[in-house]
Amino acid sequence: MADGAQEALDDRVRLRVFERLLDDGRAPSVIEIAADLRITPQVAADSYRRLAERRRLVLRPGTMDILMAHPLSAVPTPFTVETHGRSYFGNCIWDALAIIGMLGDTGRVITSCGDGCGEAMTVTIAGGEPVDPQGIIHFQVPRAHWWDDIVFT
Amino acid sequence: MLLFRSEEHVAQWCAERTLPRGALLTVAQGWRLARDWYADRLDPNYRGKTPTEMKATLTRIGLTGPYWQA
Numbered sequence: 001m002a003d004g005a006q007e008a009l010d011d012r013v014r015l016r017v018f019e020r021l022l023d024d025g026r027a028p029s030v031i032e033i034a035a036d037l038r039i040t041p042q043v044a045a046d047s048y049r050r051l052a053e054r055r056r057l058v059l060r061p062g063t064m065d066i067l068m069a070h071p072l073s074a075v076p077t078p079f080t081v082e083t084h085g086r087s088y089f090g091n092c093i094w095d096a097l098a099i100i101g102m103l104g105d106t107g108r109v110i111t112s113c114g115d116g117c118g119e120a121m122t123v124t125i126a127g128g129e130p131v132d133p134q135g136i137i138h139f140q141v142p143r144a145h146w147w148d149d150i151v152f153t
Numbered sequence: 154m155l156l157f158r159s160e161e162h163v164a165q166w167c168a169e170r171t172l173p174r175g176a177l178l179t180v181a182q183g184w185r186l187a188r189d190w191y192a193d194r195l196d197p198n199y200r201g202k203t204p205t206e207m208k209a210t211l212t213r214i215g216l217t218g219p220y221w222q223a
Contacts, residue, residue, distance in 0.1 A: 015197050092155065093155055094190075095191075097184050098187035098190065100188075101184070101189075101191060102192070102195060109156075111156055115162040115166040116166075117165075123184075129181075130181050130184050133181060136178070137156055137157075137178040137180060138154070138175060138178075139154050139175045139176040139178065140154075140172055142222075143221050153154070
């Protein structure tokens with residue numbers, strides 16, 4: 001497959017993964033994407049690998065299961081996002097806020113204080129601005145090392 | 154990237170893991186970073202930001218210094 005055609009295919013696969021995640025919160029399998037796009041499972045799997053190499057998707061190690069399609073998480077996390085009458089999971093507070101921004105300008109993130117003290121925290125965004133923001137965001141890993149261990153980051 | 158009640162709670166989290174404190178952002182900064190970094194993620198032809206665009210986004214929000222170097 002020529003590079004341009006391969007890139008176009010990867011664009012379609014990536015977009016379809018997002019559509020599926022946004023539709024029902026579940027990441028599609030290689031088989032499901034293949035059926036959606038009328039391609040073979042092998043072609044879909046190769047596309048998943050390329051997208052993972054380019055950091056467009058994060059796959060569960062040793063599998064073809066999608067763990068993350070930033071900013072969306074394919075698995076439950078402590079960052080629930082409610083926006084436009086739907087709920088999603090973000091990978092972290094940054095990604096949770098990004099889901100609201102990606103889909104509009106209003107929503108809220110429901111989480112708890114990161115130190116495990118158990119205190120519930122909510123960040124509300126309305127009209128593109130935080131409403132009465134509380135708390136502070138901590139990025140522990142320096143930017144140059146974010147992808148060393150993206151799950152921890 | 155986690156949300157904490159206060160800097161004291163960040164310090165507690167770091168101490169329990171013997172990790173150095175990283176960068177602290179206000180919720181407003183975090184929101185702007187999230188919105189601007191991911192704004193084009195649903196673009197069918199999304200290609201990601203160039204290093205120059207990433208740096209400009211961070212600088213615009215006031216996120217400069219060694220922590221934010223690629």
